[in-house]
Amino acid sequence: EVQLVESGGGLVQPGGSLRLSCAASGFTFSSYWMSWVRQAPGEGLEWVANIQQDGSDKFYVVSVKGRFTISRDNAKISLYLQMNSLRAEDTAIYYCARGGLAAAVFDHWGQGTLVTVSS
Amino acid sequence: EIVMTQSPATLSVSPGERATLSCRASQSIGSNLAWYQQKPGQAPRLLIYGASTRATGIPARFSGSGSGTEFTLTISSVQSEDFAVYYCQHYNNWPPITFGQGTRLEIK
Numbered sequence: 001e002v003q004l005v006e007s008g009g010g011l012v013q014p015g016g017s018l019r020l021s022c023a024a025s026g027f028t029f030s031s032y033w034m035s036w037v038r039q040a041p042g043e044g045l046e047w048v049a050n051i052q053q054d055g056s057d058k059f060y061v062v063s064v065k066g067r068f069t070i071s072r073d074n075a076k077i078s079l080y081l082q083m084n085s086l087r088a089e090d091t092a093i094y095y096c097a098r099g100g101l102a103a104a105v106f107d108h109w110g111q112g113t114l115v116t117v118s119s
Numbered sequence: 120e121i122v123m124t125q126s127p128a129t130l131s132v133s134p135g136e137r138a139t140l141s142c143r144a145s146q147s148i149g150s151n152l153a154w155y156q157q158k159p160g161q162a163p164r165l166l167i168y169g170a171s172t173r174a175t176g177i178p179a180r181f182s183g184s185g186s187g188t189e190f191t192l193t194i195s196s197v198q199s200e201d202f203a204v205y206y207c208q209h210y211n212n213w214p215p216i217t218f219g220q221g222t223r224l225e226i227k
Contacts, residue, residue: 105153
C-alpha cells in the first residue's frame with residue numbers, strides 16, 4: 001500500500017524557517033516525480049514545487065522561488081521542503097503528493113502537515 | 120500561466136440526480152487534465168486523468184469529457200458519499216501546474 005506521511009509543520013514567526021519531511025513507503029520511491037501541494041485555510045489547492053526522480057530537475061511556483069527548496073533522499077525514501085523567509089501567506093496545510101501517472105498527475109497524497117506563520 | 124476556471128462555485132443536487140461540473144482552461148491543454156475530489160479534513164483523491172480516464176478504484180458513475188479548453192466532470196447518479204469539493208488541474212506545458220478554484224457539491 002502506498003503511504004506518504006508528512007511531518008515538520010508547526011507555528012513559526014514571519015521571516016523564520018521550517019523543514020518539512022515526507023516519508024514514503026509501499027512503492028519504488030526513486031521511480032517517481034514528487035511534489036508539494038499546499039492549501040491555505042478555507043482555500044483551494046496550490047502546487048508549490050516538484051522534483052524529478054533523481055533530483056536533477058526541480059520546479060517551483062513563482063511565489064516561493066528563492067525561498068523554498070525541494071529535495072529528496074532516495075536512500076532514505078524521503079522528500080523534503082526547506083522553507084525560509086516565511087510569510088503569513090505561506091500559512092497552509094502542506095501535502096506531499098506522488099506524480100504517478102505522469103509527473104504532474106497526483107495519484108497518491110499524504111494527509112498533510114499544517115504550517116502556521118504568525119507572530 | 121494557464122488559468123483554470125471552474126463553474127459553478129457551488130452545485131446543489133439531490134441524491135440520485137445527475138451532476139455536471141465544468142472546467143475551462145485559459146489556453147488549449149489538449150487532454151492533459153485531471154479531476155480530484157476532496158472531503159472535509161481529508162487529502163484530495165485523484166478521480167480522472169487524461170480528461171476521461173478513471174483512476175484506479177473510481178466508480179463508473181464518475182466520467183470526464185472534453186479537450187482543448189472545455190472539460191466536464193459528470194456524476195451520473197450522485198451518492199451521499201459524493202458530496203465534496205471537486206478540483207480540476209492541468210498538466211500541460213508546466214510549470215506552473217495550476218488548479219481550478221473548486222466546485223462544492225452540496226445536498227439539495
